[in-house]
Amino acid sequence: MNRVEGKRPALSRGAALRHDIRKNAASYLLMAPYYTVFFFFTVLPVLMSVYLSFNYFNMLEAPRWIGWGNYIKLLLEDDIFIISLRNTLIFAVVTGPVSYMLCLLFAWIINEFRPKVRALLTLVFYAPSICGNAYMVWNLILTGDRYGYLNGILMRVGLINEAVLWMQTEKYVMPVLIVVQLWLSLGTGFLSFIAGLQTVDKSMYEAAAIDGVRNRWQELWFVTLPAMKPQLLFGAVMQITQSFAVADISINLAGNPSVNYSGATIVTHLLDYGSTRLDMGYASAIATILFLLMVGTNKLVQKVLRRVGE
Amino acid sequence: MAPNVKAQTAAPLPPKIVKLQKKMARASGPKKKLNRSRAGNALLFIVMGICGVFMALPLVMIVNNALKPLDEIYQFPPRIFVRNPTLSNFSDLFVLMNESWVPFSRYVFNTLIITLGGMAGHVIIASMAAYPLAKNKFPGKKLLFSLVVLSLMFSWTVTEIPKYLIISWLGINNTYAALILPAWGFGMGLYLMKQFMEQLPDSLMESARLQGASEWQIFWRIVMPNVRPAWLTLAIFQFQQMWGTTGGIYLRSEELKPLQYSLQQITTGGISRAGAGAAVTFIIAAVPIIFFLVCQSSILETMTTSGMKE
Numbered sequence: 253m254n255r256v257e258g259k260r261p262a263l264s265r266g267a268a269l270r271h272d273i274r275k276n277a278a279s280y281l282l283m284a285p286y287y288t289v290f291f292f293f294t295v296l297p298v299l300m301s302v303y304l305s306f307n308y309f310n311m312l313e314a315p316r317w318i319g320w321g322n323y324i325k326l327l328l329e330d331d332i333f334i335i336s337l338r339n340t341l342i343f344a345v346v347t348g349p350v351s352y353m354l355c356l357l358f359a360w361i362i363n364e365f366r367p368k369v370r371a372l373l374t375l376v377f378y379a380p381s382i383c384g385n386a387y388m389v390w391n392l393i394l395t396g397d398r399y400g401y402l403n404g405i406l407m408r409v410g411l412i413n414e415a416v417l418w419m420q421t422e423k424y425v426m427p428v429l430i431v432v433q434l435w436l437s438l439g440t441g442f443l444s445f446i447a448g449l450q451t452v453d454k455s456m457y458e459a460a461a462i463d464g465v466r467n468r469w470q471e472l473w474f475v476t477l478p479a480m481k482p483q484l485l486f487g488a489v490m491q492i493t494q495s496f497a498v499a500d501i502s503i504n505l506a507g508n509p510s511v512n513y514s515g516a517t518i519v520t521h522l523l524d525y526g527s528t529r530l531d532m533g534y535a536s537a538i539a540t541i542l543f544l545l546m547v548g549t550n551k552l553v554q555k556v557l558r559r560v561g562e
Numbered sequence: 563m564a565p566n567v568k569a570q571t572a573a574p575l576p577p578k579i580v581k582l583q584k585k586m587a588r589a590s591g592p593k594k595k596l597n598r599s600r601a602g603n604a605l606l607f608i609v610m611g612i613c614g615v616f617m618a619l620p621l622v623m624i625v626n627n628a629l630k631p632l633d634e635i636y637q638f639p640p641r642i643f644v645r646n647p648t649l650s651n652f653s654d655l656f657v658l659m660n661e662s663w664v665p666f667s668r669y670v671f672n673t674l675i676i677t678l679g680g681m682a683g684h685v686i687i688a689s690m691a692a693y694p695l696a697k698n699k700f701p702g703k704k705l706l707f708s709l710v711v712l713s714l715m716f717s718w719t720v721t722e723i724p725k726y727l728i729i730s731w732l733g734i735n736n737t738y739a740a741l742i743l744p745a746w747g748f749g750m751g752l753y754l755m756k757q758f759m760e761q762l763p764d765s766l767m768e769s770a771r772l773q774g775a776s777e778w779q780i781f782w783r784i785v786m787p788n789v790r791p792a793w794l795t796l797a798i799f800q801f802q803q804m805w806g807t808t809g810g811i812y813l814r815s816e817e818l819k820p821l822q823y824s825l826q827q828i829t830t831g832g833i834s835r836a837g838a839g840a841a842v843t844f845i846i847a848a849v850p851i852i853f854f855l856v857c858q859s860s861i862l863e864t865m866t867t868s869g870m871k872e
Contacts (some may be wrong), residue, residue, distance in 0.1 A: 272701050278777035279694035286691035287706065289747035292728060295709065298716045300724035311723065361610065371859040373610075375851065376618045382802060382854060383620035383847050392623075392640060399639035435616065443798065444754060447791035447861055451761055482757035489753070493714050519717060526719055539717040546715035 448483030
């Protein structure tokens with residue numbers, strides 16, 4: 253440990269670390285306020301929830317330690333969890349990537365317009381996320397009698413003869429929820445892509461044109477996307493957290509529980525236990541499993557995204 | 563579609579940014595753009611038009627419902643567009659506002675404190691922490707950053723109860739801080755800011771450091787102006803989030819409750835309040851939309867980072 257490396261004076265590992273920390277005092281100082289609140293209001297609650305997942309806790313009595321009990325029940329005995337896991341994976345695999353592509357595609361198209369038009373178009377496409385009445389719109393469309401807009405249109409065209417109870421018919425629930433989820437997809441990722449496109453160095457496009465980039469698709473793949481890789485990674489994480497946590501649309505359109513659990517997702521299951529049955533320990537166990545699923549998916553997706561533009 | 567460059571130079575800009583833009587003008591020459599075929603353009607407009615109509619539905623409905631007289635609100639089958647527009651919903655709402663036990667201006671004041679405090683504080687301290695994470699090297703950097711990304715993947719529904727306990731322990735229950743401080747520790751903002759700061763060229767900071775600038779000065783004078791699209795986007799997200807809060811379990815005193823809460827109280831009055839309720843929905847959506855448009859149009863008018871990269 254006392255060997256001299258290059259021109260640096262010999263330091264023990266501990267001393268080197270202390271030296272590094274002191275040298276970067278300004279960095280730590282800048283981070284201190286954020287990480288203090290982050291620790292108290294984000295890290296600590298998560299750790300407490302993970303602890304609760306090993307307990308029976310009904311919010312009235314003190315938590316009672318039951319070890320792996322919640323997890324064993326969840327993975328081996330809970331049939332509905334298996335259904336909700338399957339539905340969640342469908343959302344993750346179908347709406348996840350498609351939403352992500354839609355965010356990117358629309359951000360890319362909108363970015364071409366004049367600034368005022370761009371702001372307006374961005375609002376139009378972001379409207380489902382900002383207006384807060386998305387379910388009202390879809391309830392109107394999906395009303396189960398002939399006055400529902402979807403039923404009305406399909407009957408006029410002659411595709412169906414009688415009104416369909418869309419949200420009360422098992423086979424329609426998931427497809428409809430997927431469509432609504434896609435309609436809602438232009439959210440966080442979309443806005444961050446819009447902002448990201450603004451930071452792409454314009455001179456890079458000229459350089460690329462000289463280097464032989466012929467069309468817009470090549471420009472997108474070889475210039476734009478590599479330049480906004482940090483935003484792509486961010487968008488992917490946000491997409492994962494959204495696709496795996498689908499719950500609101502299911503509860504608002506199909507109800508919780510939905511017909512024969514056809515619209516159940518991991519988070520609707522979690523809410524069922526957390527706020528209806530008051531079994532917080534079990535709900536925490538569900539949250540922990542969901543967390544592990546997301547972390548795994550994220551690892552995979554980040555690996556894929558590193559290859560963009562190659 | 564006019565080239566972006568025109569709009570940039572037309573917009574009035576603070577002197578700091580004008581200086582940067584001069585530097586930028588030297589770097590980028592005349593702009594050359596790849597063009598689409600005419601058929602491609604037409605197709606694009608048709609697709610955007612159809613999608614736009616669908617996406618704008620919530621906006622259209624909010625405006626129309628707010629203008630509908632009571633008989634049209636309960637018309638069956640429901641219509642999207644209003645026939646006899648009236649402002650009576652708004653006058654009804656104002657009458658109800660004047661009857662409230664706590665002066666209505668108090669609710670507005672509470673909301674302003676909570677929304678602006680939660681937003682500005684988060685944007686500043688999350689950016690402060692994001693700068694060293696993006697640009698400096700120090701021990702513990704990787705761990706601190708991955709904690710934030712991981713925290714995004716834990717379902718917030720189960721952390722609500724531990725969070726409530728922590729807020730009680732800290733003795734800030736039933737104060738504005740119970741809503742503002744946790745908002746400062748959200749994970750997404752730091753992640754977003756860090757991703758954008760990563761794109762800044764190191765030479766930008768190096769040259770400032772050589773001129774004797776402190777870390778704080780580099781952060782505030784150089785990094786922040788250059789990631790303006792990022793923090794404007796973050797401000798939109800955070801405003802939307804904080805504006806939507808009703809105070810929930812954290813605020814018990816009537817004189818601390820935000821606007822959202824009191825407006826919701828008005829709409830729980832049942833059928834006779836439906837008109838005022840539509841006006842409420844309109845106001846609740848309108849404020850974040852105005853904020854969105856202001857931020858979004860200033861994102862699109864500044865592109866200071868382009869041309870700064872080597």
